[in-house]
Amino acid sequence: MKRSIKLDRLNRRILTFLQNNARISNIDLANDVGLSPSACLQRTKALEEAGYIHSYLTVVNLNKICENVTAYLDITMNHHEQPTLRRFEKAVKAYGNIVDCMRMSGGSDYMAFCVCSSVAELNELCEELLGQDLGIQRIDTRIVMDTPKWMGGYPLDDLRWRDGGDEEE
Template sequence: MTELSKINKIDLKILTILQKNARITNQQLAEQVHLSASACLSRVKRLESEGLLKRYLTEIDLEKLAPHVEAFAEVTLENHFPEDFERFDAAVQEIREVTDSYKISGAYDYLLKFVCTDVKSYNRTSEGILKSNIGIAKMNTLIILERTKDFSGYPLDILVDL
């Protein structure tokens, strides 16, 4: 952990609750962590200012909203100089269909997650990326057939030693 203000069990409980329900009212949060509303709000503001609470998101159920296809792409770059990674990272930021990008170790340099309307749309997007001259040597696609576990927050109680 970086040198921020000391995190205690109450802060950890606030983080745990907020990652499961970011729409909880401050009053409800305060009751759950046994603080006054003003003390709870002060802690939340401190956690935000220190960057532990980065942003609040809404998870949308795409299955109910629209037909789509999700895919992972394992990417290997042609060269491995810092400027090659920087160029690739910058280009990926501009591709709306890429929802996640991870620089990884192992046989590939990156793991990208795509969300597209269908396989043809993914194919057009991936071909466009390959033709864009951002230094890709190889891209291997894995179509996601079914999500078997959703992200439901980090296991803070396991990760943070208090």
């Protein structure tokens, strides 16, 4: 069971620093947030155990290592019953080249981000998804031409935190 911890000013600073550099040493992190290394490590482990840290991730530069096509798939479903949506969501998790999928409001039901080796492979992926009994009505594909800004973390300093305050520890 995940324990609950308070998101005080120090815990928020730890999350912000880790999001910007997950490889930071505990000693450097402790110095940056103003804690002893042991207190910082305790807080970081508590944040992990409480589920505030989802994972640590290295983002590779795909263009340096392989030929690739990245695309967003706008997926519209035939029906919106829970069994259909669960079946679709379970199937999407099995595709390694679908790296992100979100349920959306608006014109389409899901937005999936995928990476393929070629446009032909992307087309095969879409055809395979449409060919299964997943309740998909339509897939609109948007191939990424360039990435002027990549996901660099959430704007934690600009968002309102659930605890709402900046209480002292």
